[in-house]
Amino acid sequence: MNPQIYELGDSALTIEFGNEINDSVHEEVMRRFYQFQSFPLPGTLDLIPAYASLTIVFDLGVVASRFQGLAGMKSLIETKLAESFSAVIPEGRLHEIPCLYEGPDLVAVAKSCGLSETEVIQIHSEKIYHVYFLGFLPGFAYMGLTDERITVSRKEKPMTIQAGDIGLAGNQTGIYPSTSPGGWQIIGRTNSIPHFRAGDRVRFIPVTT
Amino acid sequence: MKLIKKGLLDTWLSLPIYGLQHEGIPPGGAMDTFSLQIANALVGNDLYDKALEMHFPSGIYQFETSTLLAICGADFTACIDHVEVPMNQPIKVPPGAILSCKKPVSGQRTYIAIRPLTDEQVSRVKILPWSMNPENVFTDEPIRILCGREWDQIKACSQQLFLSKAFSISPTSNRMGYQLIQEPLKTLSASTMLSTAVTAGTIQLLPSGQLVVLMAGHQTTGGYPRFAHVISADLPRLAQKGPGDSLRFTLTDPTTAEYEWILEQNYLQQVRNVCALKLSQHRFDHH
Numbered sequence: 487m488n489p490q491i492y493e494l495g496d497s498a499l500t501i502e503f504g505n506e507i508n509d510s511v512h513e514e515v516m517r518r519f520y521q522f523q524s525f526p527l528p529g530t531l532d533l534i535p536a537y538a539s540l541t542i543v544f545d546l547g548v549v550a551s552r553f554q555g556l557a558g559m560k561s562l563i564e565t566k567l568a569e570s571f572s573a574v575i576p577e578g579r580l581h582e583i584p585c586l587y588e589g590p591d592l593v594a595v596a597k598s599c600g601l602s603e604t605e606v607i608q609i610h611s612e613k614i615y616h617v618y619f620l621g622f623l624p625g626f627a628y629m630g631l632t633d634e635r636i637t638v639s640r641k642e643k644p645m646t647i648q649a650g651d652i653g654l655a656g657n658q659t660g661i662y663p664s665t666s667p668g669g670w671q672i673i674g675r676t677n678s679i680p681h682f683r684a685g686d687r688v689r690f691i692p693v694t695t
Numbered sequence: 696m697k698l699i700k701k702g703l704l705d706t707w708l709s710l711p712i713y714g715l716q717h718e719g720i721p722p723g724g725a726m727d728t729f730s731l732q733i734a735n736a737l738v739g740n741d742l743y744d745k746a747l748e749m750h751f752p753s754g755i756y757q758f759e760t761s762t763l764l765a766i767c768g769a770d771f772t773a774c775i776d777h778v779e780v781p782m783n784q785p786i787k788v789p790p791g792a793i794l795s796c797k798k799p800v801s802g803q804r805t806y807i808a809i810r811p812l813t814d815e816q817v818s819r820v821k822i823l824p825w826s827m828n829p830e831n832v833f834t835d836e837p838i839r840i841l842c843g844r845e846w847d848q849i850k851a852c853s854q855q856l857f858l859s860k861a862f863s864i865s866p867t868s869n870r871m872g873y874q875l876i877q878e879p880l881k882t883l884s885a886s887t888m889l890s891t892a893v894t895a896g897t898i899q900l901l902p903s904g905q906l907v908v909l910m911a912g913h914q915t916t917g918g919y920p921r922f923a924h925v926i927s928a929d930l931p932r933l934a935q936k937g938p939g940d941s942l943r944f945t946l947t948d949p950t951t952a953e954y955e956w957i958l959e960q961n962y963l964q965q966v967r968n969v970c971a972l973k974l975s976q977h978r979f980d981h982h
Contacts, residue, residue, distance in 0.1 A: 495924030541892035621916030
């Protein structure tokens with residue numbers, strides 16, 4: 487699919503590379519993230535990668551007065567996307583995170599998946615996850631994809647979730663970096679929250695107290 | 696500056712700080728960046744200096760040194776030593792002076808910019824003889840919006856309703872976002888979308904058909920359809936609206952949004968220039 491570029495309000499453009507969570511699409515997101523980070527477009531304030539898109543936030547004063555506004559930046563991006571960018575993408579680090587699988591929702595998750603708690607723990611901890619992007623809270627990493635067998639829906643009502651809690655939502659998993667309301671199903675917790683970057687990989691190591 | 700009594704939500708804030716959104720860290724900053732900049736200009740501060748953003752009931756503060764200050768944004772009947780002082784005007788206060796606000800008159804957030812006067816001992820409150828009146832910005836005109844990526848997910852009748860009706864702001868609104876009180880909008884399709892970046896001014900459409908306008912304290916990403924976007928030039932005006940206030944929206948185009956932003960920035964630059972000149976003349980006359 488050819489990337490589509492659209493306006494996100496009057497001072498940001500989003501480049502959409504696809505509409506599904508997919509490692510090859512995300513690799514392209516990260517390649518372009520590093521391209522525009524290494525060779526920033528004029529007036530760039532922020533580059534925000536997501537599952538299948540990259541958003542560039544501009545200083546509206548700069549792009550409007552000197553570069554024909556967002557329309558001008560859009561055609562500039564099209565030119566840059568047409569050029570292949572072959573620089574090496576920094577390889578994501580592998581974080582091994584000790585996890586105490588004693589979360590308040592572990593029993594309910596096991597029940598709704600028709601599995602035993604031990605099976606949920608085994609399935610969650612045997613896979614290496616990919617960090618797609620950070621959002622929601624400072625340092626919150628959206629990781630996936632979890633095994634189909636432990637796909638669960640979000641809670642109906644958000645609860646207070648503690649810093650270090652590890653949760654599931656849909657086919658994603660994540661660690662709450664700070665105490666916050668949230669709707670994820672909490673299956674475990676950790677006292678080791680690394681500084682994540684998009685593109686990192688994560689494995690959970692089951693531990694006991 | 697010494698805190699005498701804590702306010703509801705008093706925070707030292709600057710313009711938004713960009714560059715860390717890929718770490719999930721939002722730019723944040725003051726809600727009404729226009730009033731923030733006028734206040735800073737009036738006291739001769741730098742563009743990126745912080746000012747005190749206050750909501751009502753606001754805190755009570757005592758100045759420990761001779762200070763130049765300016766009050767901009769919402770009118771909370773600000774007083775120095777219990778005597779009402781004008782807004783949008785530089786004021787010199789002596790050590791020991793107490794700043795308090797009596798009652799909210801208009802707007803939601805007031806900004807106090809301060810600058811310690813190191814080369815001058817002020818003995819009584821002195822209001823300097825120039826002011827900046829930003830009334831042309833804080834009008835009751837409809838808030839201008841641009842269509843969002845998912846604008847077309849709303850039925851045409853609901854689009855018309857959105858553009859013709861007045862909305863009020865829900866009491867649950869805060870610095871992160873304003874929830875609008877309205878009849879749920881009718882959507883065409885319940886297509887799911889992947890989480891992607893959002894900005895201040897993004898109007899999200901919740902599954903219930905309700906709308907939320909993201910404000911200065913917004914998160915970096917979101918998974919709700921992006922129905923529309925408030926233009927940057929109108930965000931300060933929206934920031935001064937609060938629970939119970941009524942709002943109207945009108946469609947505009949990117950060229951107008953850019954033009955209005957440039958106009959606002961040029962005006963702010965002129966204010967900075969004029970204020971810097973006035974302050975330097977004043978200093979010259981004083982010595």
